[in-house]
Every structure is written in C-alpha cells, then in structure tokens.
Amino acid sequence: MGRSPCCEKEAGLKKGPWTPEEDQKLLAHIDQHGHGCWRSLPAKAGLRRCGKSCRLxxxxxxxxxxxxxxxxxxxxQTIIQLHALLGNRWSAIATHLPKRTDNEIKNYWNTHLKKRLAKMGIDPVTHKPHADADTTAGSGARSRVAAHLSHTAQWESARLEAEARLARDAxxxxxxxxxxxxASSVLDSPTSTLSFSETAMFAAAAHDVHGVAPVSVQHLQSYGQAACGEDQFGAGTFDSALLDCSVAGADQRLLVAVPDAVDPDQNEEDKGYWSSILNMVNSSVSSSLTSEVVQGPVTYYLPPATGEF
DNA sequence: AAGGAGATCAACCGCCGTATT
DNA sequence: AAATACGGCGGTTGATCTCCT
Incomplete structure (x- = not known):
C-alpha cells in the first residue's frame, strides 16, 4: 500500500544553516549524478539532511x-506589475525573472517593495491607492493623500533616478x-513558455480565481513617476516610460499608450493596464532569446470590462 | 563601546496536488 | 479506489547584520 516511509521521519537529521562542506557534498553529487529522487539523495551524497532540505x-x-x-x-517593476496580476504566486512571478528564485522574490517583496508601495500610498495587496478604499473620505482627506503621495514620490524619484542612472551605465x-x-542557454527559466493562450489564462486567473484587483493605470503611473521623475517625461506618459527610464529602453517592450492623467473611463485604463502586463509577460520569453529585437504590435486578450473584479 | 530596534534572508513548516503502489 | 509518498509552493521564523541612540 502506497510508498515506503518518508526520510523526513528519520531521527538525527541535521537542520539549520548549511555548512560549506555540506554544500560541497550536495554540489558534487548533483554535478555527478543529477538530483534524481530527492528523498534518496542525502544518503547517496553522504548528507545527514532530509531530501526536502537538500532540494531547497x-x-x-x-x-x-x-x-x-x-x-x-x-x-x-516587473515584480510589482506581476504581483498586481498574479498576487502572491511567487513561483509564477519567478518564471518571468530569469535567475531569480521564488524565495528571493518573496523576500524582496516582503522586505522592500511592499513597504515602498505602502509608503507611496499604494496598498501592496490590492495595488490601489489607500484613498480608494475609503470611498466616504471627503475631498480634504483626498487632497492630503495626494499631497503625501506627491511628497513621497519626489523623494522616491530622486533615489530611483540615481539607481536608473547606475543601471543605464551598467x-x-x-x-x-x-x-x-x-539562445538555448539563455532561456534560463524552463517554465517561461507562456503562450498567448496562457497569458489569457493568467488574466482570467487574476480576474476570477485569485481575487486580485487589477491596478488602474494611475497606480503604475505613480510608481513610474517615482521611478523616472515627472520632469523627464511629463504627465500622462509614465506608463510608456515606466521601464524605459531604467535601461535606456534598449530591450524594453512594456510600452502601451495610455490616456492622460485621470481618465473618466476606468475601463479604458484597465485595458491599458492589462495590455501592459500581458505585453510584458509575452515579451519576457522572447527577450530571453534576443536582447535587441523590438517586437511589433501584439493582439491581446483582454478580460471583459465589467468594472467590478 | 554597548545594547536595543529594525532589516534582511536562509531555512523551516505545513499544506496541497499529483504520482505511485 | 484508497492510502501514502513526493515535489512544489507560500507563509513564517529566527539567526545574523546594520543602524541608531
């Protein structure tokens, strides 16, 4: 009946931080034999660890x-946008960030990005401005929030501009x-094989399964302003500039025209947002294959604009 | 210099879906 | 079909580091 007992039930297995010797043993074994079955690996590699620990x-x-x-x-920016789309699905996000692990992304989100968004007045869970949540708030409260956002964005702008310069230089x-x-060796993420239909599925998933609220364009603009600086691009163009500003636009394709500032038609903004995300998801695969070619226009699946997600 | 607070991140825990017997 | 292991995932913890007073 079933399989043989799990190694994790065994006593005397070591836990906690790995020593260089253990790392060496694990590396040498996998280098020679591949990891194969994780459960049996520790014994073969001479490690007093459970298979799960080795795999991790x-x-x-x-x-x-x-x-x-x-x-x-x-x-x-990729993490923030994918998080808006996928929620806390770190492994899914990691497939679009070559060479980064889900654990690392998760940690980075929790220690850096979440706080930064919160600082900017954006709810890191819903990716909506905090002011949106309080529909009863009067105009005074709104203007205070706006003032705070503006102030925070200015500071973020200065810092991120410096980072962008460094990135551009690099x-x-x-x-x-x-x-x-x-190309075959550059495609680091074997699971980054999203097809058009899969991106559509992603959109649908975020739409009705994970309950992740789609981010309106303004929120990304807010981050874009912080990242790129208002003077450089002018109001209403931050989405286009969002990724461009960091690396001089050499291989960026997250460029979708969006309406200026606050568009009364929220659905149109959502479309722009979704296009932006889906474009990025699609292009992450091709950008692994070439760093120079800029893709032409792409037709996207867009979730039905219901106005309520 | 000391120690307290906050930040960081590697690793663990527990759950879930799938595979296997 | 049922029981169990396996692999993967996301949440959480705790040791260590860094900064501040």
Missing part, C-alpha cells in the same frame, strides 16, 4: 543559474562586452 538548498542557493545580489529597477558597459551565449 539546491533550488534557492546552489543552483548555478542563480543570480544573486541587488535587484535592478527593471526587476523591481547596461552600456554590458553592451560593450562580448555577446551573450546562444
């Missing part, structure tokens, strides 16, 4: 295709270095 250590830390260190501005330096490896 490998996927979150030892895997050779992991990029560590500071998240770029582009990555931050990009230019990278362009001057040797060409990237062949």
């Amino acid at each position: 250590r490998w996927t979150n830390y030892l895997r050779p295709d992991i990029k560590r260190g500071k998240f770029t501005l582009q990555e931050e 990009k230019l330096r990278a362009l001057a270095s040797p060409p990237p490896p062949p």
Whole structure:
C-alpha cells in the first residue's frame, strides 16, 4: 500500500544553516549524478539532511543559474506589475525573472517593495491607492493623500533616478562586452513558455480565481513617476516610460499608450493596464532569446470590462 | 563601546496536488 | 479506489547584520 516511509521521519537529521562542506557534498553529487529522487539523495551524497532540505538548498542557493545580489529597477517593476496580476504566486512571478528564485522574490517583496508601495500610498495587496478604499473620505482627506503621495514620490524619484542612472551605465558597459551565449542557454527559466493562450489564462486567473484587483493605470503611473521623475517625461506618459527610464529602453517592450492623467473611463485604463502586463509577460520569453529585437504590435486578450473584479 | 530596534534572508513548516503502489 | 509518498509552493521564523541612540 502506497510508498515506503518518508526520510523526513528519520531521527538525527541535521537542520539549520548549511555548512560549506555540506554544500560541497550536495554540489558534487548533483554535478555527478543529477538530483534524481530527492528523498534518496542525502544518503547517496553522504548528507545527514532530509531530501526536502537538500532540494531547497539546491533550488534557492546552489543552483548555478542563480543570480544573486541587488535587484535592478527593471526587476523591481516587473515584480510589482506581476504581483498586481498574479498576487502572491511567487513561483509564477519567478518564471518571468530569469535567475531569480521564488524565495528571493518573496523576500524582496516582503522586505522592500511592499513597504515602498505602502509608503507611496499604494496598498501592496490590492495595488490601489489607500484613498480608494475609503470611498466616504471627503475631498480634504483626498487632497492630503495626494499631497503625501506627491511628497513621497519626489523623494522616491530622486533615489530611483540615481539607481536608473547606475543601471543605464551598467547596461552600456554590458553592451560593450562580448555577446551573450546562444539562445538555448539563455532561456534560463524552463517554465517561461507562456503562450498567448496562457497569458489569457493568467488574466482570467487574476480576474476570477485569485481575487486580485487589477491596478488602474494611475497606480503604475505613480510608481513610474517615482521611478523616472515627472520632469523627464511629463504627465500622462509614465506608463510608456515606466521601464524605459531604467535601461535606456534598449530591450524594453512594456510600452502601451495610455490616456492622460485621470481618465473618466476606468475601463479604458484597465485595458491599458492589462495590455501592459500581458505585453510584458509575452515579451519576457522572447527577450530571453534576443536582447535587441523590438517586437511589433501584439493582439491581446483582454478580460471583459465589467468594472467590478 | 554597548545594547536595543529594525532589516534582511536562509531555512523551516505545513499544506496541497499529483504520482505511485 | 484508497492510502501514502513526493515535489512544489507560500507563509513564517529566527539567526545574523546594520543602524541608531
């Protein structure tokens, strides 16, 4: 009946931080034999760990295709937008951030991005401005919120502009270095195979399964303003500039024309938002294959504009 | 210099869907 | 069909680091 007992029930298994020796054993074993069955791996590799612990250590830390260190501005924006679409589905988000693990993204969200959005007056759960939640608030309260947003955005703007400059410099330096490896080895995320229909499914999923409220364009504009600075792009163009500003636009395709400032037609804004997200999701695959080609227009599935999600 | 507070992140826990027997 | 293991996922914890007073 069923399978043999799980290794995790065994006594005397080590827990806690991994030592360099343990890492070496695990690396050497996987390098030679692959991970195969995680349950049986610890014994074969000479580790007093459970298979689950080994798998976690490998996927979150030892895997050779992991990029560590500071998240770029582009990555931050990708996380924020995908989070707006997918919610706390970190593994799904991670598939669109090559070389980043779901654990790392989750940590980064919880320690950095969530706080930053909250600071900007955006609810990190719904991705809507806090003022929206309080429909009974008077105009005085709204203007206070707006003033706070503006003030916070100015500070964020200064900081992120500096980051953007650094990112741009790094990009230019990278362009001057040797060409990237062949496409087959660049496609780091094997699960990043989203097709058109899958992006539609994503949209539908966010729509009716996860209960994630779609973000109106203004919210992204708010972040865009913070990231790029109002003077540089002018009001109403922040969505287009959102990703461009960080890396000089060399390989960015998250560019969707959107209405100026506050459009009375919320549905139109939502369409622009969804187009923006879906465009990014689609392009994340192709951008893994080429860093230079800019795609032409794409037709998108858009969820029916019900006005209420 | 000391220690308290807050931030960070690797690792664990528990649940869930799927595979296997 | 039922029972159980496995792998994966998201939430949480706790050790360590950094900053501030």
